[in-house]
Structure formats: C-alpha cells, structure tokens
Amino acid sequence: MTATSEFMPTQSTPLGADTFGVQSAPARALDGSRLVVRATQAFIGAVLILAAVGLWAMPGADWSGDLLLIKLVLSLMMVLGGIAMLHTPNRAKTPEIEIDTIRREVRVMRRNDAGDQMLSAHKFADLERAELLGAHMILWAKGGVMLAEVAMSDPNIRRSLTSAMMQAGKF
Numbered sequence: 237m238t239a240t241s242e243f244m245p246t247q248s249t250p251l252g253a254d255t256f257g258v259q260s261a262p263a264r265a266l267d268g269s270r271l272v273v274r275a276t277q278a279f280i281g282a283v284l285i286l287a288a289v290g291l292w293a294m295p296g297a298d299w300s301g302d303l304l305l306i307k308l309v310l311s312l313m314m315v316l317g318g319i320a321m322l323h324t325p326n327r328a329k330t331p332e333i334e335i336d337t338i339r340r341e342v343r344v345m346r347r348n349d350a351g352d353q354m355l356s357a358h359k360f361a362d363l364e365r366a367e368l369l370g371a372h373m374i375l376w377a378k379g380g381v382m383l384a385e386v387a388m389s390d391p392n393i394r395r396s397l398t399s400a401m402m403q404a405g406k407f
Contacts, residue, residue, distance in 0.1 A: 281321030288314035331355055333384040337400045342375055342383060358383060360404035368407065373397060 288311040334343040342363070344355040358377055367374040371394065377383040388394040401407055 277321045277324060281318040284314045284318030284321065288312075288318065333386060335386065335397060337396050340400060340404065344383070360400060360406065363404070363406055366401045366406040368398065368401075373401070 291307050291311045291314075331344050331346045334345055336343065340360040341357055342360070343357045346353045346355055358375075362378065363383070364376045364378050364380065366376065371389060372385055372387050373394075374385045375383040386397075388397065398407075
C-alpha cells in the first residue's frame, strides 16, 4: 500500500513484495543541500566561461604564436568545463519516507537504477515526537531534527499511523 496524495508523484512505490502495513511517499529536501550544490555548479560553470572570454579580451596581451596556442587550449578547456558544469545532470533522486506500521519504524530510502538504498531507519519509540496538523503528520527524530512531513489523504492510513504513534507515546 502506498500513501500518496494528489500532489505527490505516482512513481513512489513501497519496497519488497510484502507491502502490508508499509506506506511510502516522497520526502522533501529539508536542508536544501541539492539546491546549494546545483547553484554552486552553475556559478563555477559561468565563471569558467567568463574567464575563457577574459583571456582573449585582456588588453596588452602578448600575441606571439606559442602563447596564442596556450591561450587557445586553456580557453577551450575552460569553456568545455564551464558548459559541463552548467549542464551536468547531478540531481540526486529525492529520498522517500517509508512508514512501516507493522515493524513500527520510519525508513528514509533513496531509489536508483542500482537498487534501493536505506539512508536511515528510526523506530517509532526512538522518535522524539510526532505532530498531527490536519491531514499532515510531522515526525521529529532525536535532537529536534525534522525527519519527515507526511500528507495522508487516505483515512485508513491516517488512522493506522495515528494509532501507532499514540501507542508509542509520541503525541
């Protein structure tokens, strides 16, 4: 069983053949690290391309044959590196949150072509707290770190998860 709502992509699927009691949903990138990496790559790519243009625009440069060849090779390398940095598809897939009400644990998973990778697993009893805000539940790990915000559109899933969290004493 997969817990998704109208705004979540449909590619989210639970792991394994036995899916009873396991709900899976995409997680948000809470720390913004993917955005920072992508912005840094774009900035470095733009700087490399501008530096390649700047090699030829500098006034008073020496126009001897051997230096022209070095400038040409260097500027081509910088332009190619800049274009590669601007167009690199270095977008890590968004982790998914799996909530297993049978094993009473929350797993953060990343799915890729090589297989599924478990980033972390937290027992319900090990969570610091859970907050229920309408159809959303926010799960907090130890140290006050926000683990997940889950939107529950199915009333059965909401009831199951709410009762499991109440039994664990997290409300």
